[in-house]
Amino acid sequence: MKELMVRAIYCEMLGYEASFSYIHAIKLAQQGTALEKRVGYLAVSLFLNESHELLLLLVNTVLKDLQSTNLIEVCMALTVVSQMFPKDMIPAILPLVEEKLNHPKEIIRRKAVLALYKFYLIAPNQVQHIHNKFRKALCDKDPGVMTASLHIYLQMIQENPEGYKDLTTSFVTILKQVVGGKLPMDFNYHSVPAPWLQIQLLRILLFCSTIFLCRDVAALCIHCYCIQPLSSFPAILYESAKCIGNFVLSLKINLKYLGLKALTYVVQQHPKLALQHQMTIIECLDHPDLIIKRETLELLFRITNAQNVSVIVEKMLDPFLKIMLCCCIIYTLFIVLILFSYEEYTYAPDNEWFIETMSTVFSVGGDMMQPDIPNSFLKLLSEGFDSVEEDRKLRLFAVDSYVSLLQGEPGKLPQRFLQVISWVLGEYSYLREELEAATVLRLLAKLLDMKSTSSETKSWVLMAMTKLCEGGAGVSVTQEVCETYGSSLDTVLRQRAQELQHLSQDCELRARVLPRGAGLEPLEVDSSLSFLDGFVSEALAAGAAPYKAPHQRQEELAQAKALSLEPYGLSLPISMSSCSIADRQSPTLLSVSSGLSTTLKLDGVKRVWGREGYLSEREPVEESAHVEVPSPLQSPSQQGEADSSQSQTLTPIPTPQPEQEKQQLASSLFVGLGSQSSVCLMGKSESTTQRFRRKAKDLAVSSLEQTSQLSQGPAAANGICDVELTGSDMSETSPTLIRDNGVVAADPAPHEDPDKLKDLCLRTHLPAEFSGLCHSEITPLCTNQTLDFSACHLQKEDSLALVVFIYNSSDSDIQEILLELDSDELEVSCVCDSPVQEARSHSVAVCQYSLTVKRPSVHVEVVGTASYQFPAGTPHSAQFSYKLPLTSFIRPLTVSTEEYGAMWLDFSHDTKQKLTLISDGQEPLTDTLNVLKKKLQLHVVEIIGMEGIVACRLLRDQPCLMHCRLHAGTLSVWLRSPVPDLPDCLMYHCQRALQEH
């Protein structure tokens, strides 16, 4: 049996299904002797997965083996448990696994810890009560068990850094022991004590957010790997940059890879650090290994700036032709870079460059590229930039180059590119006056005739022709095309051909449907499709069924399948009324008729013509040119600067040819990384390595030339990177000693009962303008030896104010407290004059912020960092977070019923749910709405019979409308808003409010 099972495993591995043997594997695990059991367990863990139903049969066996006195059996059971165990069965074996944490054998303890970690990953809430046992595991005398428990802590600390602050010291002690060589010799790797363990510990410490320097840990390999976790501390970063140099230079290819990777991390923080390695990076670009090349390109991508973009792109374009096939990712990256550069900085060298590069990209990348890339290119073309003249030139050039491409050999171009070309020609070829529409039409018609053209491309081409067929030009061509495709089997093509035919004959209609330059005006789409009302009511009168939204249809389907427990008589009206509420119309209209649920709802069918229906004839053409927001632009002066420095870098230097090329490349690649870039790097590269000394010197000559020409000031000439660097670091925390007077009050009375009194005395520090408003409880945020941070929020009419109190309990004044708040969901703006505060000894400083919602979420969180300095000079920092519910941002919105009706139709995001009613009083609806009004600050617009409408707004001015209706003892609530997540979040809070009541 055992032998057979091994063979089944082998079959399964080769890809042949052996499901017949699954049950035998389980049986073997259940009944066999130890050896057979082992094979059985092995087979089970290879065959089955968590959700497999046969696994239930195994639970008993596992239970039995866990209780066994045989070590091996326990081990096997634990292994299987950690490989796959159904979530709902965890409670059954949890106590047994916990027990194993106290097992005398360390191997069992270790496996138990890992099994518990697995449980934690699958179902975190079931393992909550045993955190203390994890702590015991962390302090276990066997290093293996301790190592295993680090997995758990890494995970847990990542999720909740605050909760494990007290463990920081233990981790530090462990790390010190490891570094001190206290572990058994077995753990050493090339005479470095347990490197991987150290890395893990460092990661944990990073999340504990303790600044902790460990320079002596810097055995080479660790050092490199630590950069990722440590990159938030600039001092270490600088140290490590030196080491990375050694890595990148390393002849060992694996180290080189890691070095490049580390450099990429570093460069994201401090682009200047790349300067010292520029020659190496360039060598890496020519490396035979694709993966190395890829990493290098990624690195270059990170250091792209205004001045070096064209060189980098050129460099990328060259190797990428070769490696494109194996790394699609870099390819996408690259295109995004080009688009981004053109759009964001408006510095792309010039229009010709841009169009030509894009053409190359399209023709090389072909159909492999993601569809949104051509789209964003077209968007860029149609949106344009600030100057009309530039836009015109860009488009004109695009038309020119594409016409010449089509005149060449269009058969070789990929489909996507052809689509782009036809769109551009259709839209903009009128710009080139001497180009006749007929010529373009003929070129396009040629595309249609090619065999390789796909039908999607054909419909793009036909669309372009429709735009072009103005006046008498090319009538013969269009006629011919229409005849060919008017009877095509492809319905899309046929429709396009018909459109072309009609529009080419009817000039007036054409002018109305396709006005020239229409792409520039935002298209207004009537999402309620009101113009179809007449048609719909006619259809309904003729006996058509009213429209039901897809989700509702599904619901009804599900209902129909389920057993109906209600008496027959009732079911009809209920389904009728539920269909009336689901359509897309204003509930105010609806309320008129809602009393008589048996009449037909004539407006209920508006969405019959959904996304693919009627409108599609016109929409696709214009939507691709849909414009909403013009892109933000930067000052053109930057470009001028870029140009001048670029021309400088190409001054000829008397050096051997290949060397010279490399240097030129280097200086143009790294130009613009810091103002004195090329000079800085000189000083550095000379000191770093022997190998590059000669090159560096050559470079020094050239760059000195440049500096003299550019006359960049004395700072440039000294050429020392660190000085410059530290200087800039200092200036970030530049001393602005503006005191926020009136906010920092005199000494508070010395207090005995810390908590209560503190709250009281903090309250007295609330800024005067808030005195009348009610504020939330003052919650402590974080505390260390000297500073206490606490905060509260106040609801004002038009904003939400957050007040942070900093209490200095030490005897010395602390100046320059820099407070930075940030949030994913919120926009935080500082109300005080400066973000820098000063806290006198034993007094309170107050910072005020005003918050508005960027992106709704059920709870929003503000994360803050305070960095400060003692008079003695050591810098410190503290982090805290402040959580507040979305309801603090909700304000009533006063609207009339008519306004409500109008707004209802405009909003596109909605959600529906049934909520419990508060049914103790006479009028459940009114009572419920009043509760909501009181708790969530909503505005009840009107209550009509069984329905109520309610409105509110999210700060600032993002309305949300709510429609409630009594229905079979529950309250069906329908929320609508123009903001995506708002209805869902609000629904959650309504539910909570009603539950708490």
Add this chain to the structure above:
Amino acid sequence: MIKAILIFNNHGKPRLSKFYEHYSEDTEQQIIRETFHLVSKRDENVCNFLEGGMLIGGSDYRLIYRHYATLYFVFCVDSSESELGILDLIQVFVETLDKCFENVCELDLIFHVDKVHNILAEMVMGGMVLETNMNEIITQVDSQNKMEKSEQSP
């Protein structure tokens, strides 16, 4: 976390596959095939790390592989593992196999799949690295073998 451990020979025939996450039968085979394609194309003198495989996980995942004679040992890991650490783990794995089978070769892997899996289970458990010390691993495996034998003999 380690997502999968694959061993295949120079022709792409799988010799051992262990997945720590569930994939369907077909996907597993596809993963093996794709991995082989990626890995086999690479020269001897390039680095041992690979990115950009599409099937397992995408960009967060890396393949770390080593080539021994006729066999490729490939570990597929996510970003939380250290590359060099895994590279060392592969070395430990192979050395352990070598000790257990006395001069390990491809045939050993074919005929003793269960033993190889048992050794692997002592090193990696549920995707987490359990033990990196070769002596420890061998002691564990030996003690298990002994116990089995003692149970079988009577």
